[in-house]
Amino acid sequence: VNQHLIADLEHLLTREHVLSRPEDLLLYEYDGSVEVARPNCIVFPRDAADVVRVVEIANRHDVPIVGRGAGTGLSGGALARNGGVIVSFARMNRILEIDIENQRAVVQPGVVNSDLSLAVAHAGLHFAPDPSSQKACTIGGNVSENAGGPHTLAYGVTTNHVLGMQIVLPDAQLVRIGGKSLDAPGYDLCGLLVGSEGTLALVTEVTVRLTRSPEAVKTLLAIYDRIDDATESVVEITACGITPAACEMLDGWTLRAVEAWVHAGFPLDSAAVLLIEVDGLREASVEHASQIIKVCKLHGAREVRVARDAKERDLLWKGRKNAFGAVGRLSPTYYVQDGVIPRTKLPQTLREIDRIGKENGFEIGNIFHAGDGNLHPIILFDARDHAQFERAVSTADAIIRFCIEMGGAITGEHGVGMEKDRLMPLLFSDADMQLMRTVRDAFNPAARLNPGKIFPTGKGCGEVRINPLPLSGNLTQAPGQGPIPS
Amino acid sequence: VSSPATVQPSCINNIVGAQNVITSLGELSAYCVDGIAPQIAARPANAAEVCELIKFAAAENLAIIPSGARTKLGIGMPPSRYDLAIDMARLDHLISYDPGDLTLSVEPGVPLVSLGEALAKHNQFLPLTVPFYNRATVGGTLASGMDSSLRQFYGTARDFVLGMEFVSGEGALTKSGGRVVKNVSGYDLHKLFLGSIGSLGIITRINFKTFPLPASECIFAALFNSIDEALALRQKISSSPISPSTLEILSPEMISLLLSGDAVSALGAARPSESEWLFAANFFGSPAVLERCSSELQRMAEQSGAKKAALISDPARQYIFSRLREAVPLILESAPAAIILKITALPSNLGEVLQFLDSESGRYNIRSAQLIRGAGIIYWFIFPDSPEAQKEKAAIRQEVLPAGERHGFQATVVACPWEFKRVLNVWGPTRDDFLLMQRLKRAFDPHNIFAPGRFVGGL
Numbered sequence: 001v002n003q004h005l006i007a008d009l010e011h012l013l014t015r016e017h018v019l020s021r022p023e024d025l026l027l028y029e030y031d032g033s034v035e036v037a038r039p040n041c042i043v044f045p046r047d048a049a050d051v052v053r054v055v056e057i058a059n060r061h062d063v064p065i066v067g068r069g070a071g072t073g074l075s076g077g078a079l080a081r082n083g084g085v086i087v088s089f090a091r092m093n094r095i096l097e098i099d100i101e102n103q104r105a106v107v108q109p110g111v112v113n114s115d116l117s118l119a120v121a122h123a124g125l126h127f128a129p130d131p132s133s134q135k136a137c138t139i140g141g142n143v144s145e146n147a148g149g150p151h152t153l154a155y156g157v158t159t160n161h162v163l164g165m166q167i168v169l170p171d172a173q174l175v176r177i178g179g180k181s182l183d184a185p186g187y188d189l190c191g192l193l194v195g196s197e198g199t200l201a202l203v204t205e206v207t208v209r210l211t212r213s214p215e216a217v218k219t220l221l222a223i224y225d226r227i228d229d230a231t232e233s234v235v236e237i238t239a240c241g242i243t244p245a246a247c248e249m250l251d252g253w254t255l256r257a258v259e260a261w262v263h264a265g266f267p268l269d270s271a272a273v274l275l276i277e278v279d280g281l282r283e284a285s286v287e288h289a290s291q292i293i294k295v296c297k298l299h300g301a302r303e304v305r306v307a308r309d310a311k312e313r314d315l316l317w318k319g320r321k322n323a324f325g326a327v328g329r330l331s332p333t334y335y336v337q338d339g340v341i342p343r344t345k346l347p348q349t350l351r352e353i354d355r356i357g358k359e360n361g362f363e364i365g366n367i368f369h370a371g372d373g374n375l376h377p378i379i380l381f382d383a384r385d386h387a388q389f390e391r392a393v394s395t396a397d398a399i400i401r402f403c404i405e406m407g408g409a410i411t412g413e414h415g416v417g418m419e420k421d422r423l424m425p426l427l428f429s430d431a432d433m434q435l436m437r438t439v440r441d442a443f444n445p446a447a448r449l450n451p452g453k454i455f456p457t458g459k460g461c462g463e464v465r466i467n468p469l470p471l472s473g474n475l476t477q478a479p480g481q482g483p484i485p486s
Numbered sequence: 487v488s489s490p491a492t493v494q495p496s497c498i499n500n501i502v503g504a505q506n507v508i509t510s511l512g513e514l515s516a517y518c519v520d521g522i523a524p525q526i527a528a529r530p531a532n533a534a535e536v537c538e539l540i541k542f543a544a545a546e547n548l549a550i551i552p553s554g555a556r557t558k559l560g561i562g563m564p565p566s567r568y569d570l571a572i573d574m575a576r577l578d579h580l581i582s583y584d585p586g587d588l589t590l591s592v593e594p595g596v597p598l599v600s601l602g603e604a605l606a607k608h609n610q611f612l613p614l615t616v617p618f619y620n621r622a623t624v625g626g627t628l629a630s631g632m633d634s635s636l637r638q639f640y641g642t643a644r645d646f647v648l649g650m651e652f653v654s655g656e657g658a659l660t661k662s663g664g665r666v667v668k669n670v671s672g673y674d675l676h677k678l679f680l681g682s683i684g685s686l687g688i689i690t691r692i693n694f695k696t697f698p699l700p701a702s703e704c705i706f707a708a709l710f711n712s713i714d715e716a717l718a719l720r721q722k723i724s725s726s727p728i729s730p731s732t733l734e735i736l737s738p739e740m741i742s743l744l745l746s747g748d749a750v751s752a753l754g755a756a757r758p759s760e761s762e763w764l765f766a767a768n769f770f771g772s773p774a775v776l777e778r779c780s781s782e783l784q785r786m787a788e789q790s791g792a793k794k795a796a797l798i799s800d801p802a803r804q805y806i807f808s809r810l811r812e813a814v815p816l817i818l819e820s821a822p823a824a825i826i827l828k829i830t831a832l833p834s835n836l837g838e839v840l841q842f843l844d845s846e847s848g849r850y851n852i853r854s855a856q857l858i859r860g861a862g863i864i865y866w867f868i869f870p871d872s873p874e875a876q877k878e879k880a881a882i883r884q885e886v887l888p889a890g891e892r893h894g895f896q897a898t899v900v901a902c903p904w905e906f907k908r909v910l911n912v913w914g915p916t917r918d919d920f921l922l923m924q925r926l927k928r929a930f931d932p933h934n935i936f937a938p939g940r941f942v943g944g945l
Contacts, residue, residue: 101721101834102862124725146670157668159677160645177919181830181862183633183642185898185913186923186942187686191644191677195670215727239586241609241698281727283774340666344586372668373587412668420671427671431658435930436673442925454672 002040005061009043009085012053017044017091028086031071031078032133034335034389035418039066039080044091048166048174048204051087055172055202058085064451065170067198069110069141072133074336075417077145077197081452087202089140095119096205103210104163104180109140109203113147116208125210128155131413132321140203146195148413150246150320151277153371155211157413159194164207167193167200170448180207192439197415198450200443214245214279218289219307219316222274222296223267227251229300230272231346234370236295237276238343242288247371248275248320251350254327254365254378255319261326264319265312270302274370275320323367324378331380333389337396339403340412343373352402353377360395374412375403401426416454424456493525493548493569501538502528506576517571519551519940520564520904527571533651533659533690536572540688541657543570544933551937552688554595554626557618557815560901561630562683563912566939572688574625580604581691589648589665590694594625610696613640613731615807617814625689631681632900635768635810638860639731640697643680650676651691655931665693678926685941686930700731700770705803706783707756708765708792713737713858716765717837719790720860723767724833728782730767733860734810738762740855740867743817744809752805756796765792767860768807813857813865818901821869825878825902827886829864831895839864839895843886850881865900879909887914916943 002020009018019025020041029038040063045051058065064084071078080086089110097106100123107116113134117126130149131137137147143165148157155161164178177189193200224230230249237247250258250273255266266273274296278288293304307313327334341349350366353375357364365378377399381392400410400423410416410423424433437455440447451457498507508514508527517527530536543550549567553559554574577593580601584590585608592601598612598619605611613636616627628643640646649663662675679689710716716735723730736744741764750757758764765787769779780797787795798806809816817824831839836858843866847854857865870878882899887910890896899912916923920943927945930936939945 099832099834102832103724104832146674148668148670152668156641156645157670159674160641173921175919175922176917177922181832181835181894181896183631183681183828183830183863184896184917186916186919187682187926188644188677188680189919189922191674191680192926194674196673212725212727212729235586238588243698280729281771281775281778283778284771287772287774340664340668342584342587342589342666344584369668373666374668408666409664409669409671411671412666413670415670416672424672427664428661431654431660432662432672435654435658435660435675436662438929439673439675439926442929443922 005063006041008057009041009054012057013043013045013050031076032074033076033417033419035076035079037079037081038083039086040083042086042088044088046091048168051168051202051204052172052174054085054087055168055170059172059448065448066450067144067202069138070136072137073141073145073415074338075415075419077415077417077453079418081418089138104207105210106205106207107139108205109138111139113137113139113142120210124213126213127208128161128211129158132324139206143194143203143206144198145415150248150369153247153369154243154245159191161209162190162194162206163209165190165193165203166205168202168204170444178207197417197453199440199453216282216285217277217279218285219313220276220289220292221305221316222276222301223270223303224272224300225270225302226300227272227350228347230274231350233274233296233299233301234346235344236299237292240291240295242291244276244292244371245279246277249368249370250323251366253363254323254367257330257365258319258323258326261329262319262322264315266319275316327365327378333381333383335379335381335392335396337377337399338411338414339375339400339408341373341375341403341406341408345406346370346373349402349406353399356395356398360391362392362395418452421454421456495526497542498526498528501542502530502535516556517553519559519568520907522565522568524571525569527573529573529576531576533653536653536688536690537657537659539572540653543935544655544657548935549938550935552684554623555621557622558626558630558632562940564904564907564939565937577690585610588696590696591665592624592692594623594689594692596624598622598624598627605696606699609699611699612694612696615811617812619811624692628680628692629682629684629689635732635734635859638733639729644677646695647676647692648695649693650679650689652679652687652689654687655933655935663693667695683940684937685927685945687936701772702776703768703770703803704776704780705798705806706767706769706780707753707798708787708795709756709758709762710765710792711762713763713840714837715791716763719765719787720833722786722790726782726786728779730769732768734766735858736764737856740857743855744813749809752798752802754796754798756794766806766810814901817867823870823873823903825868825870825882825906826900827866827897828900829866829895829897831862833860833862835894836862836864839893842893846881846885850877852878852881875906879906883910890914913942
């Protein structure tokens with residue numbers, strides 16, 4: 001089967017654009033997550049017509065199809081869990097149209113996030129979603145995962161900026177949904193597609209909204225001796241009715257790791273810093289900055305620094321956006337969790353994360369989008385020690401369960417993928433899951449596209465059974481299977 | 487499609503209690519949709535009762551239309567069947583409100599007004615200022631898809647609804663999303679309910695992100711000789727750092743309909759003559775921000791050729807804001823036979839689309855007025871000369887609805903006498919994504935009991 005499949009794909013795309021040698025497959029068996037899965041081959045279509053043909057060929061050979069952007073995702077969304085054809089959009093990386101007057105752009109899915117912002121910067125515009133991986137990640141990947149980023153606190157996540165798409169369904173139909181103008185009659189298909197993690201369709205073109213860049217930006221660094229003071233400042237800023245453009249927190253452990261590499265000027269002896277940005281009209285940014293400084297000082301900030309110029313600001317952000325790279329210097333393998341809680345629950349949640357870490361023998365670093373309650377605990381582990389890896393996963397699961405108890409959710413921006421499919425029943429009842437499955441089947445009936453994602457499969461790790469909400473009693477699991485602790 | 491013989495009130499009585507079942511013809515007329523009355527109406531108290539009603543309806547093949555304050559039931563095509571009205575007014579609880587988190591969870595029957603009051607106590611609000619504001623419920627507002635002028639800044643409900651609970655066509659209580667401001671757990675099914683006019687299921691709970699109330703607000707009003715000048719100001723603002731929360735342009739006819747008589751004095755120095763277009767933008771912030779905005783707007787308006795301009799503060803501002811918000815009901819009150827179209831286009835294309843509408847109005851000798859929103863929306867109000875509205879219907883059916891593709895717009899009829907729907911497909915032609923909508927309808931409503939026939943393409 002494999003040989004015929006690859007021959008058909010090579011016939012369509014030429015040999016140059018189909019990878020199937022074992023050493024090539026190794027490069028595509030991972031993404032930004034801790035998961036691994038090997039595809040049968042990787043193809044590089046040039047346009048939507050190629051994608052349609054690839055889907056036809058995969059259907060003929062009855063193999064799964066998985067879309068892939070830059071592979072920076074953190075939940076295994078771009079991995080071929082059940083094998084099959086990975087459709088890389090690396091060659092579909094053209095910006096098709098920039099409409100300055102209407103603040104829209106039409107792009108192919110392989111366009112790199114920050115390249116779009118660069119391309120429209122001359123007109124004072126940018127693409128608002130700004131994941132930390134924005135210099136590598138693609139718009140197509142952003143759409144699949146409904147990517148966020150620091151500045152989505154004020155500007156919204158990917159779904160708030162996507163107006164239309166061209167998609168290829170698993171039966172190889174090419175369909176346009178939404179469009180450049182607003183409020184297309186009918187169901188909000190774009191709203192459903194964004195964040196569906198490649199399980200409904202392959203996206204071959206995206207129409208996005210462009211956002212006017214602010215006239216003035218002020219970046220503040222509030223420095224704390226106690227973590228609780230930092231988290232309480234965040235709660236108070238929100239309660240005051242100020243929505244900063246971004247409000248990020250780094251705890252002492254993380255900022256020391258970052259500082260050793262980036263030299264952003266983070267004080268090494270502090271317990272936590274808040275990186276807060278306000279923007280907008282000159283007048284508004286000055287007022288908001290002074291209000292925020294007041295709140296931070298009132299809540300025990302030792303010092304609040306204001307970046308004097310763009311260079312200082314960029315350095316602070318470099319510290320934030322390269323944090324995970326810095327952590328990589330400490331440990332080759334680490335597990336970045338992605339939980340979300342109501343913002344008022346930040347202080348107690350960070351205390352609980354610390355407790356859970358200690359209980360399991362891990363020191364957990366925290367660097368996260370504090371303003372919207374989106375946590376990213378970092379757990380270092382040694383991949384060679386399987387028991388330790390399993391303990392890291394179970395520690396992360398314990399954190400997620402606490403997030404849910406706090407009224408939160410299992411993922412704020414990284415997606416469910418194959419990382420958290422087994423956790424879905426913590427949030428969703430059988431009826432919820434059943435309807436989501438029915439919707440998936442309406443688009444993707446044979447689970448041809450990205451199988452083994454979002455929905456608990458029972459494959460791989462085996463059947464894992466978790467009690468749905470409310471959270472009472474212990475988790476149970478099939479004997480000898482899965483990383484969920486009892 | 488087989489129709490049920492008759493609905494047995496006793497079964498419905500068992501679910502919601504006899505005092506919450508309506509069977510008298512007189513009272514049922516309040517639930518009429520496009521001239522069709524249901525056999526029975528039920529007023530459930532909670533989501534569990536809604537589930538039971540749906541299960542019963544699915545078993546008996548009863549067609550259902552849910553409603554809140556019944557202010558926007560005229561949206562859509564006449565139902566192909568309609569047996570049971572589900573009145574959601576008793577699900578009117580504010581389930582939880584966390585001002586510190588700026589999040590809110592409500593039942594769908596909560597009136598927008600009381601929700602606004604509860605939020606205002608904490609200096610917060612929801613940017614859902616839709617027509618019929620003083621009567622509408624939050625659930626009906628979301629299901630109707632009616633937009634608010636505040637979308638200019640705050641976006642639409644899809645940008646601030648965090649999650650929903652709803653009852654699908656099998657009678658199962660189902661949810662998607664959550665209560666936190668950032669969340670990618672599972673499919674965003676709740677987005678499909680926005681503007682779906684009850685065709686997918688019945689909303690029983692909505693979670694929102696709330697917003698801080700602005701410190702103070704002003705309307706900048708300017709008068710122009712032509713629509714092109716007013717649109718030039720819109721373009722200037724969109725490429726400036728000023729971001730107003732509303733941006734609307736009223737045609738001369740619209741001004742006289744909405745702001746005639748005493749009302750016009752609220753415009754102060756921007757009192758219009760008969761042929762002028764009114765540009766009105768609401769903006770907000772601290773005194774320093776308001777001052778900066780007003781001086782920039784003044785300068786840009788002059789550059790665009792404004793003849794007069796005025797800065798309107800409260801209470802006149804609130805008055806103008808509410809008149810513009812209530813454009814649809816105010817006009818239907820004085821002209822019940824009016825036909826109202828919502829036309830969406832790219833902002834840069836608004837001028838061309840308005841010109842096209844103007845030329846068709848001239849050709850067919852049609853009286854009309856326009857309310858234009860800066861985001862790219864035209865509300866086109868048509869006033870038929872005769873009760874049959876022959877030429878008006880002909881113009882809409884033969885010229886406007888089919889011309890969307892050619893002129894780069896999409897038109898739907900949001901209000902008209904139901905008799906006109908015999909010849910007018912209010913949704914306009916379907917597009918190639920319709921096959922996906924059909925599949926979604928089947929996924930949510932396998933027995934086809936939710937408002938059959940009313941939605942796009944006869945769904």
